[in-house]
Structures are given as C-alpha cells and as structure tokens.
Amino acid sequence: MRNNFWILLALVFFWACSSEQRTETTIAPVEVKPYPSFISDSAYSFIEKQVDFGPRVPGTKGHTDTKEWIISKLESWNWNVQTQEFQATTYDKQTWDLTNIIASYNPEASKRILLAAHWDTRRIADKDTDRMEEAIDGANDGGSGVGVLLEIARVIGTQDLKPEVGIDIILFDGEDDGEPETARVRDNSQIWWCLGSQHWSKNKHVPNYSAYYGILVDLIGAKGARFYREGYSRRYASGILKKVWDHASKLGHSSFFIPQDSPEILDDHLFVNEYAQIPMIDIIEFSPQYGFGHYHHTHQDNMDLIDTRPLQAVGETVLYTIYQE
Numbered sequence: 001m002r003n004n005f006w007i008l009l010a011l012v013f014f015w016a017c018s019s020e021q022r023t024e025t026t027i028a029p030v031e032v033k034p035y036p037s038f039i040s041d042s043a044y045s046f047i048e049k050q051v052d053f054g055p056r057v058p059g060t061k062g063h064t065d066t067k068e069w070i071i072s073k074l075e076s077w078n079w080n081v082q083t084q085e086f087q088a089t090t091y092d093k094q095t096w097d098l099t100n101i102i103a104s105y106n107p108e109a110s111k112r113i114l115l116a117a118h119w120d121t122r123r124i125a126d127k128d129t130d131r132m133e134e135a136i137d138g139a140n141d142g143g144s145g146v147g148v149l150l151e152i153a154r155v156i157g158t159q160d161l162k163p164e165v166g167i168d169i170i171l172f173d174g175e176d177d178g179e180p181e182t183a184r185v186r187d188n189s190q191i192w193w194c195l196g197s198q199h200w201s202k203n204k205h206v207p208n209y210s211a212y213y214g215i216l217v218d219l220i221g222a223k224g225a226r227f228y229r230e231g232y233s234r235r236y237a238s239g240i241l242k243k244v245w246d247h248a249s250k251l252g253h254s255s256f257f258i259p260q261d262s263p264e265i266l267d268d269h270l271f272v273n274e275y276a277q278i279p280m281i282d283i284i285e286f287s288p289q290y291g292f293g294h295y296h297h298t299h300q301d302n303m304d305l306i307d308t309r310p311l312q313a314v315g316e317t318v319l320y321t322i323y324q325e
Contacts, residue, residue: 035323036159038151040312046073047139047147047221050119051303055135056142057123058096058174066119070101070171073150077157079103079169086199091179091192098173100196102205105156109166113322114214114278115152116268117145118175118196126180128298137302138176140295144221144306146171148315155319165325168211172196172268197268201275212325213240214280215318216269222293225285225310227257231264237279244281247321253313262288283314 049069054062067083074081084100101119121138125131137143149169156167174195179187191198214237220227233241248257269280286292295301 033164033323034161035320036155036161038155038312038315038319040151040308040315042154043147043151043311043315044221044306044308045147046150047143047306048303050143050146051137051139055123055138056119056121057135058098058120058177060135063120067099067101070119070146070150074101074103074153074157074169077154079105079153079157080107082205084200084203084205086203088174088195088199090177090195091187096174096177096195098196098199100173100200100205101171103153103169104166105153105168106162106166111325112166112168112211113163113325114168114170114211114272114280115149115318116170116172116197116214116216116272116280117149117218118142118173118194118268119146119171120173120176120196122176122297124180125298126182127296128300131299134299136297136299139303139306140219140222140293140301141297142176144219144311145217148217148220148311148318151315152319152322156322161323163322163325165212165322167322170200172200175268191266193266194268194271197271198275201271204276210276211278213237214269214272214278215240215244215321216267216272216280216282216284217314217318218267218282219285219293219296220283220314221306221311222285222295223305223307225256225293225307226287227283227285227310227314228260228262228288229258230262230282230284230286232267232270232273233281234261235264236269236273237281240279241281244283244317244321247324248313248317251313251316251320253317256310256313257317260288262286283318285310 178193
C-alpha cells in the first residue's frame with residue numbers, strides 16, 4: 001500500500017511538471033519589429049527653426065516663410081506633398097487664407113496611419129498679463145508637434161528601414177484662433193477653433209480617404225510635461241489609446257504617459273473623429289488637476305520652455321507604434 005502511494009505521488013508530480021512545461025511552451029513571445037531611432041535634438045532644431053521665422057499667424061510673413069520651409073523639408077525627404085488651400089472666417093469676422101499641408105509616404109498602401117499637428121500660432125496672448133495683443137512664439141503650442149512629426153518624416157524618408165504601412169502627415173492651419181476667454185460677447189454659432197481640421201475632415205485631400213487610425217500631437221515639448229488619457233480619445237479610440245500608452249510603457253516612457261484620465265479637450269482630433277470618421281487620439285499636455293500649463297497662450301511659450309525629454313518620449317513612442325503595424 002505504501003509503495004502504491006509513492007508511485008501515485010510520483011505520477012502526480014510528473015503530470016504537474018509536464019503540464020507546466022506544456023503551458024510555458026505554448027506562450028508565444030511577442031514579436032517586436034525593428035524600428036529606427038528618433039533623435040530628439042533634431043526635433044528640437046525643427047522647433048527652433050519655426051520660432052526663428054516669428055509667430056506663424058495666418059497672413060504674416062512668418063506664416064508664409066514657415067509654410068515654404070516645411071514643404072521643402074518634406075519634399076527633400078522624399079515625401080509626396082500637397083497643400084489644401086481654403087478660406088475661413090475667424091471669430092471676429094476676418095476672412096483668412098489658410099493652408100493644410102499634407103505629406104504622404106507609400107501612397108499606394110491601403111492600410112494607412114494618419115499623424116497630425118497644427119502649424120499656426122495664436123495671434124494674441126490672452127492669458128498673459130503683458131503684451132496681450134501681441135502674437136506668441138508658439139514654441140510648444142504648434143511648434144513642438146510639428147517638430148516631432150518632421151523628425152519622424154525625416155527618419156522614414158531617409159533611412160533604409162521602412163514601415164509596412166502607408167503614412168499621412170497632416171499639418172493643420174488655423175487651429176489656434178478661437179475666441180479669447182475674456183471676450184465680452186461670444187458667438188456660439190459655430191466653433192472658431194480648429195479651422196483647418198474642420199475643413200479637411202469635410203473635404204478630404206483624397207476622395208473617400210480613410211486611415212486605420214490617427215494620432216494627433218499637441219503641446220508635447222514643455223519642461224515637466226505629462227500626458228494623460230484625454231476624454232475624446234477614450235470615447236472614440238480607446239483601443240488605440242491603450243495601444244500607444246502600452247507601447248510607451250514598454251519603451252520606458254511611463255513617467256510621461258500617465259495611465260490616468262483627463263477631461264475632453266477641443267482639439268483637431270475631435271473633428272477627425274466626428275466628421276472624417278477616423279479614430280484618432282490626442283497626445284497633449286493637459287492635467288486633470290490643473291488643466292493647461294502656466295505658459296498656455298502667454299509669451300512664456302518660447303524656446304526656454306522646450307525640453308528634449310518629452311520630445312523623445314512622444315517621438316519614439318509614435319515611431320515605434322508605426323513600425324509595429
């Protein structure tokens with residue numbers, strides 16, 4: 001009887017070990033596709049160049065010079081570039097000539113990823129206490145998103161390692177000219193922010209254009225920046241939001257990509273989601289406790305504010321995400 005007990009115990013131990021071994025061998029490792037390096041110093045230089053042109057307010061020389069420079073850089077990196085010229089009415093009834101800049105890599109690919117930022121700057125510093133009627137530099141608000149996407153475009157266009165999907169970069173114009181919060185009379189007949197994305201989402205550059213998903217980057221270069229899970233992103237593209245935040249964690253950027261929710265932000269991605277029907281998330285600095293940073297719509301939004309660390313975190317995460325498709 002005792003011998004039978006030890007035989008039975010040995011069989012149970014053998015079965016347990018065998019079962020554990022089979023379980024371990026059935027878990028396939030997650031394949032990580034190779035991806036190129038993102039260089040934050042390069043992105044920084046692209047932000048600095050934009051600021052050197054002066055505020056990119058539509059109708060100014062700084063706006064025109066920046067547009068020509070962006071187009072020339074994208075074309076030099078072998079992207080197909082087109083512009084979408086249109087007119088829009090501002091909150092104070094001005095008619096502005098605006099330009100969305102659209103660059104495409106691998107335009108024949110059916111599966112596409114849409115990346116976006118805005119390239120204009122605000123014509124007033126309505127949250128400042130000094131020089132409130134003067135345009136801001138917009139190093140972070142506008143410049144940082146463009147700088148990161150230009151670096152991504154440079155990397156894709158100039159290196160041998162290419163993504164397996166098509167990429168479209170849209171730099172929206174007229175994003176940052178909504179009514180100031182101090183306006184005595186508010187015109188709620190339409191939304192005066194995000195004029196470029198509103199126009200493109202209803203008038204796509206390619207008929208019936210669609211993308212697998214989109215990523216908008218805005219206010220991503222300030223010192224101390226942290227990125228929370230924005231409300232519209234959760235509503236329209238929760239799966240993409242989780243994917244990007246998980247990728248950021250794998251890359252060691254979890255101190256920047258915070259797994260906490262923040263409120264809904266009126267930004268370009270809202271119109272891409274609602275009008276263009278493309279699920280798009282927004283990587284943006286907006287604290288659930290404090291809102292926008294102290295620099296927002298003030299003259300403190302200059303190059304002294306910009307830090308390469310959040311640029312690296314966002315740029316590498318977005319580049320990694322593209323190359324895993």
